Amino acid sequence: MLILQNISYQHENKNMLFQNISFTINKNDKTALVGNNGVGKSTLLKIIAGQLQPISGQIIQNSIPYFVPQLFGQFNDVSISEALSIKDKIKSLKEILEGNVTEENLQLLDDDWTIEERCTEALSYWQLQDLDLEQKMGTLSGGQKTKVFLAGIMIQQPDLVLLDEPSNHLDFAGRKLLYDFIKSTSSSLLIVSHDRTLLNLLNKTFEMSKNGIAAYGGNYDFYNEQKKIEKNALELDVQSKEKALKKAKEKERETIERQNKLDSRGKKKQEKSGVARIMMNTLRNKAENSSSKLKDVHAEKISGISDDLRQLRSSLPVIDQMKFGFSDTTFLKGKTIFRAEELNYSYNNESLWKENLNFEILSGDRLSIKGLNGSGKTTLIRIILGELKPKNGNVTSLAKKTIYIDQDYSLLHNDLNIYEQAQQFNDCSLEEHDIKMRLNRFLFSQNDWNKSCNTLSGGERMRLMLCCLTISNEAPEIIILDEPTNNLDIQNIEILTAALNEYQGTLIVISHDESFLDEIKIKGSIML
CATH class of the missing domain: 3.40.50.300 (P-loop containing nucleotide triphosphate hydrolases)
Structure with missing residues (x-):
């Protein structure tokens, strides 16, 4: 207990x-x-x-x-x-x-x-x-x-x-x-x-x-279903508030127009009947005060509805706006972009893999690299990246750009702030306001732009990494992820999953998270 x-x-x-x-x-x-x-x-x-x-x-x-x-x-x-x-x-x-x-x-x-x-x-x-x-x-x-x-x-x-x-x-x-x-x-x-x-x-x-x-x-599945029900109810509340706000604004406009017509009609009537100027000023002031009170009443109601709506919207998920936005024309589906023939590597003159590796990676493939700890998964990644030369066999790489993202998102520079880091990927000369708009889209507001990358959590580093990839002019043909969910909470895993599912290029993933592999639609494996 x-x-x-x-x-x-x-x-x-x-x-x-x-x-x-x-x-x-x-x-x-x-x-x-x-x-x-x-x-x-x-x-x-x-x-x-x-x-x-x-x-x-x-x-x-x-x-x-x-x-x-x-x-x-x-x-x-x-x-x-x-x-x-x-x-x-x-x-x-x-x-x-x-x-x-x-x-x-x-x-x-x-x-x-x-x-x-x-x-x-x-x-x-x-x-x-x-x-x-x-x-x-x-x-x-x-x-x-x-x-x-x-x-x-x-x-x-x-x-x-x-x-x-x-x-x-x-x-x-x-x-x-x-x-x-x-x-x-x-x-x-x-x-x-x-x-x-x-x-x-x-x-x-x-x-x-x-x-x-x-x-x-x-x-968790039960919890997730309940959260979906809550989200649907929240979305209905948002729609209801949006309608109420629109109706309140229309009511305000109609009331003010009606009051203005009445005031104008009353003024003309007073002028025709020869009301003294001092009395007309008094009546005009009363009319203006009446109009002002009406405006205040409607403004207060609209402000209250707007505040409620803002609070409801802030509770909605923000996953949908965090997408890569790469052009699909960059990727030619089915083209061979990496080939390994009789591939092996050795440490201390001992072959890393019992059997030589033979495989092809095609554009658009979604693959996982699987094996026990110490089976050589990271070594294989370094060979695909061109950082290591195989001790046996041949490799052919035709990918123009490959991005490797490890679990610590080490592509980010800890000595830079968030805005400076985003600028590091700005190879197409985007204007400053465009960079900041994209940072906002990935939940980095003006208050965050000067924050050091060294202080970011795992989820924040992941979101900044995704944002930086959207800023770069050239879309990577291959994205390799090494245990990308290890330091993420469930919300940030969902953000990463949504972004990867929108990506049309080649995806290679090392992960022990079977649910994550299923959700990003991994279709094949390289077994070590």
Whole structure:
């Protein structure tokens, strides 16, 4: 059982990150925590784990939760057993078995006589049986570090597990193990993730926003359907407000025209009847005051409707406007733009691939490069880019322009601001206002133009990268993406998906996110 009551958190600079977060997780609940980047999901997990303190609110829980963080750099200098907080237990057990049965050793072991067997079983399940518990965490890959902490769940056997983007560094085999574990575990789970396959294994979804927590009683697909219903209702509200605004403006115009006619008719009548000038001035002032009051009444009504409409529109998705806009005539469908014959590469005189690679890439193809971690996916990309020469076989590349986008969007220069970065791609001499219009289209307002690229989140870097590609005069014939969704929230994955689906050139993607590959219509694979 976990209960959060009105939890609020404030950054050291006094900026409030979130306020009054409340929810309950019951026994056996498997819950997703979703929301846009920067809303505070990871911070909330750290608060529940006791690593950060809220400025207000209360947390009620029956036991200490087990936390699998998103980043592991802080553990590089400690051993696996230290990272999993089992070093003292393992040491005490060994000393007891060797005859050193002291009160301290018995207290440290705490009757946990099966700790070694659980370690062996857990490491074996996560395919880490070759690791030594005293090995330093810094010697492991990102995927291995993730698996070590996932193995810790089976070792510690906690009632509640907190997972922050657990599939980020896992290959297909690792993800399959994770999915099977989530389906079988009896622990309660609270998971922050953008992995739609994983999210669909959970039975409850919490959406975190600046307004708090919205609970949806189902998996991600259920949540997505509910969001579509909300979006449709929002669009109907916008249309209704637009009609109300148009009607209010017409009513204002008709009323003013009618009042003007009445005033004009009254003036003529007064002139004919010989009303004194001073009386006419008084009557004219009354008429003007009456007209002014009418205008104020209508202006206030129109202003209120306009404010409501502006607020409703700001809640609508902005995905549709973020498109590449490349001309389709740039791409000749079906033309061979890359060919590999008996291709292989070697490190230390050993061939990277067991069998030589033979494949063709045609203009308009949508391909994924698949293989386990360490199978040579990045090496193959570098060969396609022309950065590496094959040690065996031949390659023919006919693509005039190829863009490689890695998961950190390293094509962006951290020492530039947003506007300067956009100008780096301005090879067709667009005017300044055109550049700024495109930046606005990709959600970079005037307040953002001087912001350093170094400060941007993963989603912001992705949007700026897409924007820069629309500014460039020459459309790339091939776009290669390497784990593009790793640092993105669900909203930004949808933005990227919409942009890629509008792109008509050749797409080559490395990704372990099967949902993303399906949504961008990947039709074939190069298997390594």
